[in-house]
Amino acid sequence: NAGVTQTPKFQVLKTGQxxxxxxxxxxxxxxxSWYRQDPGMGLRLIHYSVGAGITDQGEVxxxxxxxxxxxxxxxxxLLSAAPxxxxxxxxxxxxxxxxxxxxTFGSGTRLTVV
Amino acid sequence: AQSxxxxxxxITVSEGASLELRCNYSxxxxxxxxxxxxxxxxxxxxxxxxxxxxxxxxxxKGFEAEFKRSQSSFNLRKPSVHWSDAAEYFCAVGAxxxxxxxxTFGSGTQLTVLx
Numbered sequence: 001n002a003g004v005t006q007t008p009k010f011q012v013l014k015t016g017q018x019x020x021x022x023x024x025x026x027x028x029x030x031x032x033s034w035y036r037q038d039p040g041m042g043l044r045l046i047h048y049s050v051g052a053g054i055t056d057q058g059e060v061x062x063x064x065x066x067x068x069x070x071x072x073x074x075x076x077x078l079l080s081a082a083p084x085x086x087x088x089x090x091x092x093x094x095x096x097x098x099x100x101x102x103x104t105f106g107s108g109t110r111l112t113v114v
Numbered sequence: 115a116q117s118x119x120x121x122x123x124x125i126t127v128s129e130g131a132s133l134e135l136r137c138n139y140s141x142x143x144x145x146x147x148x149x150x151x152x153x154x155x156x157x158x159x160x161x162x163x164x165x166x167x168x169x170x171x172x173x174x175k176g177f178e179a180e181f182k183r184s185q186s187s188f189n190l191r192k193p194s195v196h197w198s199d200a201a202e203y204f205c206a207v208g209a210x211x212x213x214x215x216x217x218t219f220g221s222g223t224q225l226t227v228l229x
């Protein structure tokens with residue numbers, strides 16, 4: 001199993017550009033999430049999904065869009081990149097159903113907006 | 115809403131010494147608690163988790179954590195630290211109700227291990 005795969009690993013954008021961060025999981029997990037990590041702030045939830053076709057906002061959703069057309073994929077779109085979006089982005093997934101299993105994380109995408 | 119506090123931003127220990135990383139949480143119901151470790155340039159790896167039952171939880175790499183409801187704490191411990199344990203450690207609490215089940219993270223503790 002590949003687990004949670006994020007692409008690209010590194011990206012530099014100019015202010016105002018748009019791009020999509022890709023996330024795919026092969027574990028048939030229902031729940032998927034996007035976090036951003038900034039120094040001294042831990043990880044903050046951007047958007048999450050509890051199944052195909054269902055998404056919701058997290059703590060810091062402004063400037064980002066998501067969609068979940070399949071169970072496997074959960075792309076994060078930056079609509080118009082700003083320097084404040086310079087961060088490391090992590091995608092994570094978790095099984096659904098009863099109980100609580102915790103999340104498996106991808107290796108991250110380091111984004112710089114200049 | 116849940117929250118997590120990790121009071122120590124940076125801890126330095128000598129190799130072979132014992133380690134305790136502090137974590138305090140705020141949550142209205144029974145929490146789901148986690149410790150993750152992040153090595154430089156890497157993603158997060160789950161060390162251990164607490165859902166219910168025995169309050170002393172064993173994890174990977176020789177780590178353990180103790181859930182203390184009266185103190186709202188979930189401190190991470192290791193009896194003897196190895197140089198390879200140098201990393202950043204994150205405590206997290208999960209929402210157990212509803213459809214969210216999302217994790218809220220603390221700000222992290224950076225561990226330095228001296229030879």
